[in-house]
Amino acid sequence: MRHLRNLLVGLLLATGLVTHSHAEDGYDLWLRSRPLAGTALSHLETRLATIETADPQGLAVAELSRGLTGLLGRSPALEKGGAVLLGLADDPAIRALKLDLTGLGPDGYIIRTFGPRTIVAAEGRNGLLYGAFHLLRLARTGSLPATLDVREVPKIDRRILNHWDDLDRHVERGYSGQSIWDWHKLPDWKDPRYTDYARANASIGINGTVLNNVNANATILTAPYLEKVAALADVFRPYGIKVYLTARFSAPKEIGGLPTADPLDKDVIRWWQAKVDEIYTRIPDFGGFLIKANSEGQPGPQDYGRTHADGANMLADAMAPHGGIVMWRAFVYSHEVPDDRAKQAYDEFVPLDGKFRDNVLVQVKNGAIDFQPREPFHPLFGAMPKTKLMMEFQITKEYLGFATHLAYLAPMWKEVLDADTYRPKQGSTVAKVVDGSLDGHKLSAMAGVANIGTDRNWAGSQFDQANWYAYGRLAWNHDLTSEAIAREWIAATFSPDPAILDPILSMMMPSHQAVVDYMTPLGLHHLMGRGHHYGPGPWVEGGPRSDWTSVYYHRATKDGIGFDRTATGSDAISQYAKPLADRFNKVETTPEEFLLWFHHVRWDRKMPSGRTLWAELLHHYGRGIATVDGMITRWDGLKGRIDDARHAEVAAFLAIQRKEAQWWRDASVAYWQSINGLPLPKGEAPPPHDAAYYKALSFPFAPGDGK
Structure with missing residues (x-):
């Protein structure tokens, strides 16, 4: 009997009817x-227990069936006249309903109630898959309304993850294990995790992935590695995900045997054309190239006296016949240290506005x-109307406490997307620049630097999954609120029960501000440890470049602190539209959260709170720590309501966050006091050590560093 029972369980696992044999560990994500x-x-049995489809082997129905099997405890029946009708525009049953599916494009879909039935319809298979995942999201989160009338079209065309993964499986700024791409075993072994990765991304609308680090290795473009890339593309393709590669600009020299990589050299042009043709022969739907050039030592067109546009356009011309794109990063450093690094990208790229090919972003x-x-x-978002600009967010928390600090990043991203550039007029938000609607660009894209690795929970911690989720949802629809996205994620990942959802929501929503408070309050920036960026390092100075140090940015003296970017300082404010430049030029009108970003301010200046700047800094440090204390209390209150394994992991990480928040406060205060010599405000506890103690701490093996 035991043998027969084991055999039955094995068959059920193989067919997907039993999908959760392991303990809760976060692998299932949302x-x-x-x-x-x-x-x-009972509600779900009535609404979604049977499915009609013209394509019973299709991926959309397979995913819908898989999700509903878990919720219903049994597989939904596939039958004509089913409660759910899932189909494409040309399916007879969908045509008979005479639905208006125009304008949905390849990714859009509708979900609509017709009497007792729920209709999921789309023009293309990708849209149908996204629609199936949307319906499952409503079912999982307990938010399936009695009547559905949903029409969804993504606001951004290319919704892409950027993996900073090296070919040796090291992940730069990665805090969740090794790279999930096992290049050594590819193309012959396709880890099942690759499919789960594709499922997770498709469920939140992500449709592209850059497989390798922006600090690229030209080897990825050689034939053996292109075969490996093609194997991944085969796994991802059914889920609507295209693969992209970061190309090293000097590849014609490094793997092509040419004496130069000059983008205007005819042999270089021919080499890239042949290489692109080779890629598309292997991967017909290849997405395109991401390029980091003339930044942090990476090669680029400026090595030959050419411009960024010269380099991008050469590659774009090779891509154009195949429909590929070039994503050219604006994160640049000059060889000479500028007066203000914040100004450099604007200075290099604005003169090139309108000079990039149509397939360059x-x-x-x-x-x-x-x-x-x-x-x-x-400021570039308000300065290049003739150029397609795509957003690059960082999902991995390089400067935000790595994997152990709870920092929900959607509020930060929304703050940027909703910001008004005032160019050409009020209401010209960054989001409208990125989605192309402001300037009439048809091609749009958004990138997120991935936080994914081989850890069972994918992202290094349970709550870092929320940032992957939120990125995908905002790339699909930047009008969503950060709270709405958090509610979805909590309900799907933990529970829709308000007794669980509400406390977790109250932890997530203030968490980003808490990290800002105890790390870099009031507009301070770049205060982390050198290289690995772990822990406080406001004392960092020296080295090959001053703009790689902390003192370059905070400019603290006995009298004051902050970087003067006003008209009498570096004049970085002039890169913004006049209404913003005027606002940022005055201490009185600069938003408090950016005060020390734009101004050098006296320690004794009275703030709107009535406190001095010095006392206000101390207040923010304390507020950040208090917020973490509140998070710990709320999470402790959920013990017994959250499965033991995940509850214990989060509790341990919150304890780390609390300890390190205190460290940030104490080390920063000790250092500032060594500069300003000021006494602590009444009620503020002195740091347990002096600045020299904190400065002497060393962390040579902190994770995620570059190599």
């Missing part, structure tokens, strides 16, 4: 489907420095 009970089960980080805990939006 696709977690647990059996419902009571009225919730300039990829711009959300802020002008480097994924800081908070930055004002990058």
Whole structure:
């Protein structure tokens, strides 16, 4: 009997009818489907227990069936006249309904109630898959309304993850294990995790992935590795996901045997054309190239006296016959240290506005420095109307506490997307620039630097999954609120029960501000440890470049602190439209969260709160720590309501966050006191050590560093 029972379980696992044999560990992400009970089960039995489709072998119906099996505790029946009708525009049953499916494009879909039936329809297979995942999201989160009338078309065309993964499986700025791409075993072994990766991305609308690091290795473009890339493309294709590669600009020299990589050299042009043709022979739907050039030592067109446009256009011309694109990063460093690094991308790229090919997108980080805990939006978003600009967000938390600090990033991303550039007029938000609607660009894209690795929970911690989820949802629809996205994620990942959802929501929503408070309050930035960016390092100075140091940015003296970017300082404010430049030029009108970003301010200046700047800094440090304390209390209150394994992991990470938040406060205060010599405000505890102690701490093996 035991043998027969084991055989039966094995058959059920093989057919997907039993999908959760392991303990809760986060592997299922937001696709977690647990059996419902009571009225919730009865509601679902009535609404979604049977499916009609003209394509019973299709991926959309397979995913819908898989998800509903977990929720219903049994497989939904496939039958004519089913409660759910799933089909494409040319399916007879869909045509008979005379639905208006025009304008949905390849990714759009509708979900509509027709009497007792729920209709999911789309023009293309990708749209149908997205529609199936949307319906499952409603079912999983307990938010399936009595009547459905949904019409969804993504606001961004290319919704892409950027993996900073090296070919040796090291992940730069990765905090969740090795790279999931096992290049050594590819193409012959396709890890089942690759399919689960594709499922997770498709469920939130992501439709592209850059497989390798922006600090590229030209080997990825050789024939053996292109065969491996093609194997991954085969896995991802059914889920509507295209593969992209970061190409090293000097590849014609490094693997092509040419003496130059000059983008205007005829032999170089021919080499790239042949290489692109080779790629498309292997991967007909290849998405295109991402390029990091003339930045942080990477080769580029400026090595030959050419411009970024010269380099991008050469590659774009090779891509154009195949429908591929070039994403050219605007994160650049000059060989000479500028007076203000925040100005450099604007200075290099604005003169090139309108000079890029139609299939080139300039990829711009959300802020002008480097994924800081908070930055004002990058001035390029208000300065290049003739150029397609795509957003680059960082999902992995390089400057936000790595994997152990709970920091929900959707509020930060929304702050940037909703920011008004005032160019050409008020209401010209960054989101409208990125989606192309402001300037009439038809091609649009958004990139997120992935936080994914080989850890069982994918992202290094349970709550870092929320940032992957939120990125996908905002790339699909930037009008969603960060709270709405958090509610979806909590309900699907933990439970829709308000007794669970509400406390977790109250942890997530203030969490980003908490990290800003205890790390870089009031517009301070780039204060982390050198190289690995772990822990506080406001004292960092020296080295090959001053703009790689902390003192370059905070400019603290006995009298004051902050970087003067006003008209009498570096004049970085002039890169913004006049209404913003005028606002940022005055201390009184600069938003408090960006005060020390734009101004050097006296320690004794009175703030709107009535406190001095020095006391206000201390207040923010304390507020950040208090927020973490509140998160710990709320999570402790959920013990017994959350499965033991995930509850214990989060509790341990919150304890780490609390300890490190205190470290940030104490080390920063000790250092500032060593500069300003000021006493602590009444009620503020002194740091347990002096600045020299904190400065002497060393972390040579902190994870995620570059090599």
